[in-house]
Amino acid sequence: MSTTTSHTSEPDGPAGGPVRPGRIIQNEATTEIPVHLLFRDEPRPAPVALKPAVVGRRHGTGEQPRLRRPATPPRPAPPGPAPQVDADLAERPARVLPGAAGVLAGACGLAGCAATSWWAGVLPPLVLEALRLPAPAGSGLGPLQWAAFAGAGALGLFGFGGLARGRTGRAWVLDLFGRYRGTVRRSGLLWVNPLLLRRRVDVRLRHWRSEPVPAADASGVALRVVVQVVWRVRDTARAMLGVEDHETYLRECVEAALARVPVETPGGGRRAGDSAAEALTRLVASDAAPVGLEVFSVQPLRVEYAPEVAAAMHRRRIAALDAQHRASVLTSVVDSVEDTVTRLTMRGLVELDDYERKVLVKDLTVAFCAGRGEASP
Incomplete structure (x- = not known):
C-alpha cells in the first residue's frame, strides 16, 4: 500500500x-x-453489536467478497423418547376374600350334597337312623337331583379349593390364561379364586454370592472377582413375568457392570474398593430396576489375579515389596549413620576432616547394613 x-x-x-x-x-x-x-483523546465509544460484515476483495487477486457469519452455538440434540412401561406389568393388589368366606361356601356345598342325597333317597338307613331323619319321599336320582348335586358339589369345590394360607415375606402372583390379575401379599387364611394360577414369590431380603467373574483393574490386568449382592423382589409382577430366573439375570448384570468399572487389584486401598463397590451398586441397581428387583449393595468379597497372569503378577509384587523393604532399610541406615557422626562431632569426641569423615561414614554404613542383613532373616 x-x-x-x-x-x-x-x-x-x-x-x-x-x-x-x-x-x-x-x-x-x-x-x-x-x-x-x-x-x-476522545472517550471510548460504547460497544455496538456487530452484524455480519462483508470482507472486501483484494485488488488484483480476483478474490470474491466473503460473508463473515457470526459463530452460533450448536443446537442440543433432542432428547430421546422416554422408555415405555407396560401398565399390565405393574404390581397391583389382587381381589381376595377372607378364609371364612371359603369355609362357609364349602360347608354350604357339603350340606347341599347331603340334602340332595336324602332327597333322592340314596342315603343308607344307618345314616338316617344316626341322624334321626325321616324316610325320604324321593324314588331315585332324577334330573333335578343331578342338577342339585352338581350345583352343591361345585359350590363345595369352589369354596374349599380357593382356601390358601398367606405367609409373611411371601406373595402370590395370580395369572388367568396368561394375563396378570394381581398380587397377594396378605397373611393368614384367605380365599383366592381357584381358577387363577398361583405363583409363589419370595419377597424377603436375600443374599446372592456369585462365582469368580472376569474383571479388570485400571491398567487392564485380568482379574477374577467374587461378588455378593444384597437384593429383594420389589415388584412381583415384573419380577415373575419379566425374567425367567432372578439369579441368572443378576449374574449377567454383575458381569456387565464389572466390564465397565475397574476393580482395585489385590492388596489395594480400602477407599478405592469402596468407590468400586458404590459404582457397581449403582450400575446393577439401575439395570435390575426395570424387572422389579431392588439391589441394595454389590460388594466384591475376593479379588484375585486371573490364572494366566497370576504367576507374573505374584513375582512383580514380591519384587516391589523387596524394593520397598530395601529402601526402608537404606533410609534407616542413613539416618543412623548421620545421627552417629553428628553426636561424635558435636560432643567433641573426635575431630575429623573431610577425608576422615567420608571414611567413617563408609565404615558405619557397611557395619549397619551388615547388622540389618543378619537381623532380617
Whole structure:
C-alpha cells in the first residue's frame, strides 16, 4: 500500500495570513484520514453489536467478497423418547376374600350334597337312623337331583379349593390364561379364586454370592472377582413375568457392570474398593430396576489375579515389596549413620576432616547394613 501526502490550499485565516495546509493520509481506496484525528483523546465509544460484515476483495487477486457469519452455538440434540412401561406389568393388589368366606361356601356345598342325597333317597338307613331323619319321599336320582348335586358339589369345590394360607415375606402372583390379575401379599387364611394360577414369590431380603467373574483393574490386568449382592423382589409382577430366573439375570448384570468399572487389584486401598463397590451398586441397581428387583449393595468379597497372569503378577509384587523393604532399610541406615557422626562431632569426641569423615561414614554404613542383613532373616 502506497501512502501519499498531498498539500491543499485553504482560504486565508481571519488575520489574512496564510493557513498551514493539513496533512492527509491517502490510500489506494481513496479514503482520506486527517492526521490530527489519529491523536485525539476522545472517550471510548460504547460497544455496538456487530452484524455480519462483508470482507472486501483484494485488488488484483480476483478474490470474491466473503460473508463473515457470526459463530452460533450448536443446537442440543433432542432428547430421546422416554422408555415405555407396560401398565399390565405393574404390581397391583389382587381381589381376595377372607378364609371364612371359603369355609362357609364349602360347608354350604357339603350340606347341599347331603340334602340332595336324602332327597333322592340314596342315603343308607344307618345314616338316617344316626341322624334321626325321616324316610325320604324321593324314588331315585332324577334330573333335578343331578342338577342339585352338581350345583352343591361345585359350590363345595369352589369354596374349599380357593382356601390358601398367606405367609409373611411371601406373595402370590395370580395369572388367568396368561394375563396378570394381581398380587397377594396378605397373611393368614384367605380365599383366592381357584381358577387363577398361583405363583409363589419370595419377597424377603436375600443374599446372592456369585462365582469368580472376569474383571479388570485400571491398567487392564485380568482379574477374577467374587461378588455378593444384597437384593429383594420389589415388584412381583415384573419380577415373575419379566425374567425367567432372578439369579441368572443378576449374574449377567454383575458381569456387565464389572466390564465397565475397574476393580482395585489385590492388596489395594480400602477407599478405592469402596468407590468400586458404590459404582457397581449403582450400575446393577439401575439395570435390575426395570424387572422389579431392588439391589441394595454389590460388594466384591475376593479379588484375585486371573490364572494366566497370576504367576507374573505374584513375582512383580514380591519384587516391589523387596524394593520397598530395601529402601526402608537404606533410609534407616542413613539416618543412623548421620545421627552417629553428628553426636561424635558435636560432643567433641573426635575431630575429623573431610577425608576422615567420608571414611567413617563408609565404615558405619557397611557395619549397619551388615547388622540389618543378619537381623532380617
